[in-house]
Amino acid sequence: MIKHQQICRLAVAAIAVLSLGLAEAPAQVYVAPVRQADSSKDTGLYLNGDLGTSLMPNFKSPRFGFPGNFSADTGVRFGVEPGYNFLSTSALTLGGEFETGVIYNRLSSITEAGSPISLHGSYYQVPLLGNLVLKLHTSSRFTPYIGVGGGGDYSEAKIHRPGFYGYDRKDERVDPAAQGKAGVLFRINRATEVGLGYKFLADFPDHGRYVATHSISADVSVSF
Numbered sequence: 001m002i003k004h005q006q007i008c009r010l011a012v013a014a015i016a017v018l019s020l021g022l023a024e025a026p027a028q029v030y031v032a033p034v035r036q037a038d039s040s041k042d043t044g045l046y047l048n049g050d051l052g053t054s055l056m057p058n059f060k061s062p063r064f065g066f067p068g069n070f071s072a073d074t075g076v077r078f079g080v081e082p083g084y085n086f087l088s089t090s091a092l093t094l095g096g097e098f099e100t101g102v103i104y105n106r107l108s109s110i111t112e113a114g115s116p117i118s119l120h121g122s123y124y125q126v127p128l129l130g131n132l133v134l135k136l137h138t139s140s141r142f143t144p145y146i147g148v149g150g151g152g153d154y155s156e157a158k159i160h161r162p163g164f165y166g167y168d169r170k171d172e173r174v175d176p177a178a179q180g181k182a183g184v185l186f187r188i189n190r191a192t193e194v195g196l197g198y199k200f201l202a203d204f205p206d207h208g209r210y211v212a213t214h215s216i217s218a219d220v221s222v223s224f
Contacts, residue, residue, distance in 0.1 A: 042088035045224040048081040048097070050197060052217025056105050056123070059211050063171045064159060066112045072123060075105035077199075077215040081131065085223075093135040099149065099179075100128055103201075103213060110159055121159035125213065127201060128152045129179055141187040143195075146180075153177035153203040155211075175205040185221060193221040 054075040061068055083097025103125040110119040131149035138144070156172045183197030201213040 042093045042223075043085045046083050046085060046095070046097075046221055047224070048079075048083065048219060048221045050077075050079045050081075050101075050217040050219045052077055052197075052215055054103050054105055055214045057212055057214075060209070061157075061205060061211070063157060063173070063205065064169055069109075069111045070107055070123075071109040072105040073108045075103065075123075077101065077103045077213075077217060079127075079199075079217070083131075083133065085135075091137055093137070095133050095135075097131045097133060098129070099131055100126060102126060103215070105213075107157070107159065119159045119161050121157065123158075124156040125201075125203070126154040127177060127179070128154065128174075129177065131179070131181070133181075135185075143185045143187065143193065144183070145185065146182045149179045149181075151177060153201070155203060155205070173205065175203050177201060177203045183219060185219065191223045193219075195219045195221075 054077040056072040056075070058069065058071050061070060079099060079101030081097045081099040083095050085093050085095035087094040105123045107119075107121040107123050110121060129149040129151040131147050133145055133147035135143050135145040152174050153176075154172070154174045156170065158168065158170045160168050179199060179201045181197060181199040183195055185193040185195035187193050195218075197217055197219045199213075199215045199217070201215070203211040203213070205211060
């Protein structure tokens with residue numbers, strides 16, 4: 001009986017000591033690690049591709065020998081941009097790229113000043129631009145970006161006049177051009193991103209005037 005009581009007392013004392021130790025131990029709180037951009041993996045070569053709509057506001061141009069007023073329907077734009085990210089930190093990535101592609105819009109109305117006759121035709125563009133692109137790193141898979149660029153723009157305009165005295169004319173030229181763009185990408189995996197982008201292209205064919213092209217496109221970016 002005495003041994004049994006001693007064992008019980010030792011057990012109670014052990015439980016009391018253990019409880020006291022747990023009460024005095026500091027609480028441990030788990031904190032989820034913050035996502036950090038791996039700058040060593042964000043530099044290097046990449047290739048972008050985009051496909052979307054092209055919108056040209058009404059513009060004036062004397063490129064066919066008369067002061068014409070041009071109106072265009074909604075068209076299509078395809079672009080490709082090989083580039084290289086040369087600077088990357090935990091907050092941003094900066095890269096340079098070359099951009100080209102094809103832009104097409106149907107000219108639904110071409111009127112000469114003071115003439116009731118309306119013509120129609122087509123308008124092609126091939127931008128040849130160098131862009132500087134800044135990507136902002138976030139704590140999610142979304143990456144917003146902005147970019148500016150400049151260079152040249154090859155354009156080919158065709159007009160058609162129906163009827164007995166109808167005719168077809170074509171005018172080709174390369175003019176200075178500038179572009180701004182912005183959008184957001186969603187990272188699927190280490191090498192692939194998809195997203196949505198907007199571009200504003202300004203072609204300067206005449207003195208002080210410019211031809212504007214707006215585009216909204218779906219983007220795909222692959223890093224190497």
